Amino acid sequence: MEHDLVDLFGRAARKIRRNQMERLAPLGLTPGQSRALRVITGAEEPLRMGDLAERLDVVPRSATTVVDALEEAGLVTRAPDPESGRSILVMPTDRGRTVRTLMGQARREAVEEVFAPLNAEQREQLRALLALLDT
Amino acid sequence: MEHDLVDLFGRAARKIRRNQMERLAPLGLTPGQSRALRVITGAEEPLRMGDLAERLDVVPRSATTVVDALEEAGLVTRAPDPESGRSILVMPTDRGRTVRTLMGQARREAVEEVFAPLNAEQREQLRALLALLDT
DNA sequence: TATTGTTATACTCTATAACTATA
DNA sequence: TATAGTTATAGAGTATAACAATA
Numbered sequence A, B: 001m002e003h004d005l006v007d008l009f010g011r012a013a014r015k016i017r018r019n020q021m022e023r024l025a026p027l028g029l030t031p032g033q034s035r036a037l038r039v040i041t042g043a044e045e046p047l048r049m050g051d052l053a054e055r056l057d058v059v060p061r062s063a064t065t066v067v068d069a070l071e072e073a074g075l076v077t078r079a080p081d082p083e084s085g086r087s088i089l090v091m092p093t094d095r096g097r098t099v100r101t102l103m104g105q106a107r108r109e110a111v112e113e114v115f116a117p118l119n120a121e122q123r124e125q126l127r128a129l130l131a132l133l134d135t
Numbered sequence C: 001t002a003t004t005g006t007t008a009t010a011c012t013c014t015a016t017a018a019c020t021a022t023a
Numbered sequence D: 001t002a003t004a005g006t007t008a009t010a011g012a013g014t015a016t017a018a019c020a021a022t023a
Helices: A005-027 A031-042 A049-056 A060-072 A094-114 A120-133 B005-027 B031-042 B049-056 B060-072 B094-114 B120-133
Strands: A076-080 A088-092 B076-080 B088-092
Touching: A005 A031, A005 A094, A005 B005, A005 B094, A005 B120, A031 A049, A031 A060, A031 A088, A031 A094, A049 A060, A049 A088, A060 A076, A088 A094, A094 B005, A120 B005, A120 B120, B005 B031, B005 B094, B031 B049, B031 B060, B031 B088, B031 B094, B049 B060, B049 B088, B060 B076, B088 B094
Parallel strands: none
Antiparallel strands: A076 A088, B076 B088
């Protein structure tokens, strides 16, 4: 095995990405849209665009693109923030919440497929190590 | 921490990608080009395009793009395979080998920065877990 | 003048499909 | 007809810079 950590990361990331695209396509979602929908439906309060971008770990401009797509698909709506005036709030529609549920199922199947070589203990180990990197 | 394995993977992958782009930019390389140059310079024999694609885990068309860029930068050359006629061999130039060395340095610095939160034992654990996924 | 989000634009990575040349 | 690589094209993700509206 001549692959270093970065290589192995890239290989796993490509595999995950392909799997996600395949599983999410029937729902009309890309992996990035699914991620954003998960954050938006998971938030306790409607999110401002800037906060969404931060949680997604992307620049604000990138959040605009993904919310445009989700809005056009009828899964989220934008509304002016009554408290700010220059902020915009994003919140899920009923359909968005429904799709979010279906998506969760697809996602679990995807995880099961990609991480099949790891047992429960190994997955937890991996999760803990990756969490350390997320700082 | 509300992130699952796939999320954490994505977050780490984005961090690695940003770091690599920054470190490799001074060399005029993208992460994908650097990866290909590493495979090409690391091969014992000149590689056929198809073999390169396979080792990079991409479709042949994607190998064409990256080799185009490396060739234009004077880091690799293409030559017809004397044994096949419809195959094309890719091999590094002297400059390609030089850049490969500089690149190795940049890469080690990048790894050190991104994986700083992990000690040697944890990195080895992570490497082993990721290797299990690479099947 | 600083902040929030968007329009405009570009680049990286990857993929499918159709075509060319060879076998 | 099957294989190797390329041309043509597209879509997903991300980014910087310039701008409008608001504060």
